[in-house]
Amino acid sequence: MSQPLRLGIAGLGTVGVGVVRILRQQAALLTARTGAKLTISAVSARSKGRDRGVSLSGYAWEDDPVVLAKRDDVDVYVELMGGEDGPAKASVEAAIAAGKHVVTANKAMLALHGQALAEAAEATGVALRYEAAVAGGIPVIKSLMEGLAGNEITRVMGVMNGSCNYILTRMESSGKTYQDIFAEADGLGYLEADPQLDVGGIDAAHKLAILSSIAFGTRVDFDGIQLEGIERVSIDDIRAAADMGYKIKLLGVTEKTGRGLEQRMQPCLVPDTSPLGQLEGGTNMVVIEGDAVGQIVLRGAGAGEGPTASAVLADICDIARGVRGPVFGQPASTLETSTRASSQRPAAYYLRMALVDKPGALAKIATVLGEAGVSIYRMRQYEHDEPSAPVLIVTHKTTRAALDAALDAMDGTGVLAGAPVALRIEEV
Amino acid sequence: MSQPLRLGIAGLGTVGVGVVRILRQQAALLTARTGAKLTISAVSARSKGRDRGVSLSGYAWEDDPVVLAKRDDVDVYVELMGGEDGPAKASVEAAIAAGKHVVTANKAMLALHGQALAEAAEATGVALRYEAAVAGGIPVIKSLMEGLAGNEITRVMGVMNGSCNYILTRMESSGKTYQDIFAEADGLGYLEADPQLDVGGIDAAHKLAILSSIAFGTRVDFDGIQLEGIERVSIDDIRAAADMGYKIKLLGVTEKTGRGLEQRMQPCLVPDTSPLGQLEGGTNMVVIEGDAVGQIVLRGAGAGEGPTASAVLADICDIARGVRGPVFGQPASTLETSTRASSQRPAAYYLRMALVDKPGALAKIATVLGEAGVSIYRMRQYEHDEPSAPVLIVTHKTTRAALDAALDAMDGTGVLAGAPVALRIEEV
Incomplete structure (x- = not known):
């Protein structure tokens, strides 16, 4: 010995x-x-x-x-x-x-x-x-850095903050508002002393920045992450998304595109039948995609005494076994400074809006979307008692710029009864 | 360099x-x-x-x-x-x-x-x-041996033969028989030259034997695996299980019990809402449970050029990085010869039987189960046109010995219109 x-x-x-x-x-x-x-x-x-x-x-x-x-x-x-x-x-x-x-x-x-x-x-x-x-007990660093070392990594995604996932899934199961469930989670001690670290997506973004570096051989670039927390996710959106077959998750995504490294942490819709969509409560999940391996999904407890200590022990055991090697998978001196992608890769979007209850209102919205080059994949208008009509739209894949142009133009139509909500639908 | x-x-x-x-x-x-x-x-x-x-x-x-x-x-x-x-x-x-x-x-x-x-x-x-x-592109050996080295492993489970999972999920989606889908899979080249390796569970059992050794520090003991293939899984059982909220999977399980090492590879029912239950087609999944980490789920392609080559490259890269270490996680000379558990850990069971359509038939079955100490958790009798009545029973947790005694006694009641089917329900 x-x-x-x-x-x-x-x-x-x-x-x-x-x-x-x-x-x-x-x-x-x-x-x-x-x-x-x-x-x-x-x-x-x-x-x-x-x-x-x-x-x-x-x-x-x-x-x-x-x-x-x-x-x-x-x-x-x-x-x-x-x-x-x-x-x-x-x-x-x-x-x-x-x-x-x-x-x-x-x-x-x-x-x-x-x-x-x-x-x-x-x-x-x-x-x-x-x-x-990263992701508590899930051996994700090891899987990415060593287990998938033969792959050119194409994308890494994850639900990596259990508190946010708890809040979002509890909102859906209870029908309560973000504020109510936030207070509940806080009372249960599920949130950091500074809860903004959790619900603002910062904690999850720290993890995403680390995974990016390993996946793509780039220097950690936390400031390059497009970051949005879950504070503005409403129970109405959770319900409407569910009705269309989606779940809302605080999803971190990092991918290397022709336009540079794209790192985003934001509430997204994912299909409710996907592994990410089925993730309930405080559990974490990381999805790694590589050119050879296809898609690998890793799931487990993202926090807590046992799971986190398990990960610490794995590192200690590796050191005891004589494993060394570069910190981010290749020598730090060879890590590139990533070019930040200036825009998000095109995606389908979920739109929820309330329209004034007048003939032609929906037509105006459809026209505005069409003029901005955003085409409609699915649309639902619900029966309603209020004076405004709730409308859900799932677009075909489009750029965020085209979508923003459409949202701007909608503002001028006079048929919106409130600010529309737009959320990215991630292909998982 | x-x-x-x-x-x-x-x-x-x-x-x-x-x-x-x-x-x-x-x-x-x-x-x-x-x-x-x-x-x-x-x-x-x-x-x-x-x-x-x-x-x-x-x-x-x-x-x-x-x-x-x-x-x-x-x-x-x-x-x-x-x-x-x-x-x-x-x-x-x-x-x-x-x-x-x-x-x-x-x-x-x-x-x-x-x-x-x-x-x-x-x-x-x-x-x-x-x-x-084991499990193609999924870094399961690395996760178990290194990533969870700080854990006393309590159980490892897996769906580790994509062809079997393809056959079982295709049977359900198409409603066709085992024989039909076997022929389809064979025609598509999904099966080994000797298909018994796949459908007989042998290939998956090879993998289970390897995982057992790493998990529990025991010598590989392939012959110690209680092995049953999927050849006798009928479309009737797949339908009936689905109706009760379960999927049938060829599930490998290895666990260290007070009675010794229990390794089994057999068709089991798992809840359709569990990660294992939701696994469709040729994908593999391994579930690892440890005392510190809780439950880790790993999912990915279990075969094919890219995924398998990815795993081979991971090993080559580790060797290039200077990683050595014992083959099964601790020196081979220290691996114990496992005591084989002589019986399976108690479980709930699914029973499907056809009863002759006579007053008191169901009462006789219930009596026989009760006398053997097997209690009924759920039971369904379906409307039927045939002269025999299809009955499904989910038992409470019981030993296989008690269940076998009940099945033997049923034989003598004269109310069975055919041999009953009994399948283990694995807690996942």
């Missing part, structure tokens, strides 16, 4: 405690699988006294994670504090500079500073691994 | 040609990702002259794969001929003895000779990798 692999763990929240628990309970199994004894030398967290339900006796305590990261008796620094900057980044940088391998679950840090950290780690020759940063 | 990695490829059928094609077309990408140039030194196949749609010029030709496997200019021997014994096994053994790494897609060889080959490879210190052997 090889030397023990000595860990220093910073951050003893849910995930950190889960990691400690597995290391203690599955010690024999982990040694059988890695050939090494995995030991904890030291831990660090904000409050030393707190009872975390797991014994920390036998581990040195460090108040300062930077000091922990540099300890002589630490081979792998495990960063589970979170936060894009501050102690997380400082301690990871210190660990790399001190020649320690790093395992982290920190999506924000990687999405914003991934390139610099990868360059540093590769210069020092240490591993920097982050399976837990 | 490191030394080139030189490949020798034996077997130029669909998969072999796919591998050659990717190596030629994606050379730059593969080098960027692995840091090594991947070159082909020599190839071997049964017929040299055949046009395979890909240029083989520049590669040495060997008639004998054993000779190919030992060539000085081969670092990795890629075995894509298939067959559990014969040239495949002889050449892999020769490659290992000569200190070459091996990549293979040969599930039969690994299911039957995996232990000996693993011991040989580990003694010589070469990699023996086989991602393509």
Whole structure:
């Protein structure tokens, strides 16, 4: 058996405690699988006294994670504090500079500073691994970077924020509004301290930026993501979409097009019979498409103690087995700066509008769409008691520019009884 | 950049040609990702002259794969001929003895000779990798062995033979019999030369045996699988199951129970709303359950040139990146010989029977079930024109022994108008 692999763990929240628990309970199994004894030398967290339900006796305590990261008796620094900057980044940088391998679950840090950290780690020759940063327990980094290494990746899509998917599916099942279900989710502790990270799509976008880099050999470009959260998704749209055979999901999509790298995180419609459409509650799903493999779908818990700790352990085991290799799948120095696609790839769109109840109103809308070059695939007008008529349209594939032109022109027709809603329908 | 990695490829059928094609077309990408140039030194196949749609010029030709496997200019021997014994096994053994790494897609060889080959490879210190052997393009070996290494695996399930799933889903969509759809699938070239490998469940069982070994740290034990093919699945059962909210799948399940390792490959009912239930056509799905991660679902193409070649390339890339490690996830010498569970874990069962149309017939069946300790969860009797009454029963969870006792006792009641059908309902 090889030397023990000595860990220093910073951050003893849910995930950190889960990691400690597995290391203690599955010690024999982990040694059988890695050939090494995995030991904890030291831990660090904000409050030393707190009872975390797991014994920390036998581990040195460090108040300062930077000091922990540099300890002589630490081979792998495990960063589970979170936060894009501050102690997380400082301690990871210190660990790399001190020649320690790093395992982290920190999506924000990687999405914003991934390139610099990868360059540093590769210069020092240490591993920097982050399976837990994307989609919790799903081994998506490993699948994409290693399992599909023979593919030119064409598209990666995912529902990667369980809280948003919970809110959207609960809205549908309960018939309640976004505001009601948001309050319910918040009360259940399902949302980040800053809920905008969840419902604004930022957390999911961090993950998408990381996947983009691996998929396409480009530098992480979080700012290049076209980002829209779920705050404006209404129960009316969820119902209307369901009636047309769709579900609304906060869907991240990254694809390399002739116009550049297109990264978007936005509420989209997907067919209710597709794997993405059938995804309920807090579960995550990532869909990877490659030229050879076709479509691979990965599904599992995207958060929580066990699933996230499972991903952290996978990285630790790989390091124990001697796996190294570039942080984003190819040397950081060879990652290209992506050209950002200036427009979204054409798609079908869902439109919901309320029309004044006058003869010719629908004709005017149809005319305006036609003049903008947007053709109608399906249309439904519902019976109604209100003075305005609810109308749903699914367009044929069109550009967002043509659609926006049509929406502008509709504004001038005088037949709209309110602002129309337009949502992209993603082909999945 | 490191030394080139030189490949020798034996077997130029669909998969072999796919591998050659990717190596030629994606050379730059593969080098960027692995840091090594991947070159082909020599190839071997049964017929040299055949046009395979890909240029083989520049590669040495060997008639004998054993000779190919030992060539000085081969670092990795890629075995894509298939067959559990014969040239495949002889050449892999020769490659290992000569200190070459091996990549293979040969599930039969690994299911039957995996232990000996693993011991040989580990003694010589070469990699023996086989991602393509299970579920085609889905990175399931990698996910299970590496991505979930921190878990005690509790159960692995899968639909791993696309031809069987095609037949079962086509039967349902067309309403045709097994015999009709079997002939259709055979005509389309969807079945192995020996179709019993597919419809008898043998091919899928080979895959299950491999997954068992990795999941539970046990020696591959193909003979320990309780095996039943799909030949006796009738269109009547598919219809009746659908009516009760289930799909019939050829499902492989392996789990470690208090009574030993339980490996079964058999037609089962699964809820039609579950990911497994929703799996249509030739697609594969593997479900992995671990104590930390919960349930992970992996879905993708289980066969075909691109997907299988994708998996072969993943192994080649890993070897190029310097990844080694034990063949089944822990050293072959430490793999335990599993105790075979002598009975199946209790489950709910689906029963379909035809009863003679006499007063008290149903009461007799219900009595017999009750006396055997099998309780009824749901029952349906259908309107009918025939002299016998079709009856469906879903039992509560029971042992197969109790169920068999009930079926035996039913035989003596004189109210059965034919042999009843009993199928396991798997909790997924």
